[in-house]
Amino acid sequence: MMTDAADRTKPTVLVVDDEAGPRDALKVILRPFFNIRSADNAQAALDILNEQPVDLITLDQKLPDRQGIDLLQDIKHDHADIEVIIITGYGSLKSAMEGIRHGAAGYLLKPFNVTELITLINQTLDKKRRLDFIREFLHSSSALWGNEQDSARAWEAFRNGYAAIGNPSHEESPAGEDTRDWLPLLSDLLEAKDRQLLNHSSRVSFYATLVANRLNLTAAEQKSLAMGAFLHDLGKTSLPAYRFADDQILPSGEAASCREHPDIGARMILPLGLPAEVGQIVSYHHERWDGKGYPHGLQGEGIPFLARIVCIAQAFDHLTAETPGRSPLPIDDAVRYIAGQAHSQFDPQLAALFTQVITECKASLPAMAIATAPSRVSEP
Template sequence: MSMMDTKISQDGSQTKPTILVVDDEAGPRDALKVILRPFFNIRSADNAQAALNVLSHESIDLITLDQKLPDRQGIDLLQDIKHDHADIEVIIITGYGSLKSAMEGIRHGAAGYLLKPFNVTELISLISQTLEKKQRLDLLRKVLTNSAALWAGDEEGRRAWETLKTSYFAIGKREEQDSPSGSPDILPLLSDLLEAKDRHLLNHCSRVSFYATLLANRLSLTLAEQKSLAIGAFLHDIGKVSLKNYHYSDEPILPSGESAYSKEHCEAGARMILPLEYPAEVGQIISYHHERWDGSGYPHGLQGEGIPLLARIVSIAQMFDHLTAEVPGRSPLPVDQAIQQIALQANTYFDPMLADQFARVATECKASLPAMAIATTPSGVSGQ
């Protein structure tokens, strides 16, 4: 295996990662234990309650989770695990007939799935990749907790980013992929940074990039503008990683669909990406996506066409997602009602031309919109 054979414990010694195998059938459970024991510390549970008992007493790095348990559905247990133990990665073990629910598990935070009967090499490879991902996320969680330098701007921020990039790309010997411009593509790091803060925040940003691109397809944008829009929409809420104790599902959403959360995240996000040398339009989206057509927005009260075009597009896309997304603790609007809400706020919140175009394109593909947006991944914006 890779460097993930070991992890560093608090006293500085090296220990094997610990995996919890959750399966009610003795055969598959024992098979997994035999396969994994040479590489990992193994715990096991044959039902959901037993798994929760293990989690309450032991430090677990990764769980292999069977979908069918005697006392609960695996998907329900997964949601509890990700809510209470966000730093534990979960791999779903499933039969082919349950592939759809395995994909549902990915939406609820599972790192991956494996079909029964599984190939041993694929199993070891997926676990190794997942533990490397956990190591990257743990690094980023520590940085977010202990350092404010990333959103300091200027030279302090530049030094913090260089240090972080070195540490991040060293994990699993992950290489920085150069973009055509010759500068490193650090979008994977930024995607992981959003996930390290809150998985629901990452999903929101992915969907907003999808909706912004959907609208942009109706406009005469240059190729450079299209790329800046996809990246800027994905990073529009990157400033929220600077907020202490932030949880996406706790954001109060007004009846209009507007988030009533911290207004500082726009400028914090713009400061964050300054050292990353993205096009100016990306920073404008982050800074101005809460500006409003009638001048009532923030942070600067820009008005009408004084708001950059790409920021006006993302303003609509992020509002639509707040209205329609399935988020714990919120009741999403049907797509039709969300489109109507956007249309009602044309000329006040939104550029009326863009609101009209969005209503048209969203209406045309409303039957498949939520599924299409959910299936979108951050890699969709990496083609720089």
């Protein structure tokens, strides 16, 4: 009875590997710490996931009935709360990095030692506990995007609960004292809603920063631009069934899952004490140069300057992002689209600068953009 009770408190790990030797070795290593299930092909793994709860999967990339990356995409689509660690040989490192983009929490290169394996699994399970807490909080409370007073109380409860679980932000400090104090929670908040939303937000911040390097911005403006670009879609965390891959792309090149998300996001960050420029970016990143944008119909230089940069960066990423079920535009075509929308959708001077920067960086752009997403689980 004692053993059964202890087993019920252990996380469950599913080992997916078509080779009996490595599969059995992982089972022997992990069994003292976790409840273990195993599968030797993709279909068997899916059957287990549909029949019983699983916390984490170790996934080999080569399976007899399909590629591991394809199975990973199915898992993250239908079981987004299950974390996946890719086990790979050095020759497949590029595929492992591709897996990170599609939602894997981390990877291990063969051969690995037992300590490295257990450490990564425990770090990933710690992360899962944080994300599960956030998902439940979002499900049970809408106060984060309510009025300012309710939102401030909700953020306090949210941050205290997050800290009680254990998170990478280490020290407590008053809201707004240092925006870096909010980054671990805000990053996890985006990921808890949709890993692809986090990746999109990271890439948009990266593209905006590329442009900022060519502009005469102060250090404070550059910091606000990077933060605002990262949080521009924060309001989408309020949508119950949001998926980044399902964001409809309009003929204008803009995503249109919720035209209210800029206002919702701006309300959400009010209690955080972030610079005003961050809130402006969140509020106005879908305004258009010709005044036909939303939610306020601002026009031309009436749109805050930093928001105009993020408007271009987020549109470019929606056009070029590789996500399940969506065919991205080649970079050259996306650049032509941005240039063609100068004077209508985009600030013409910023559009010209953006296309110049992207064209100059084109050869290394995909690798640099991918590098903005987390590749391994961070030390807690």
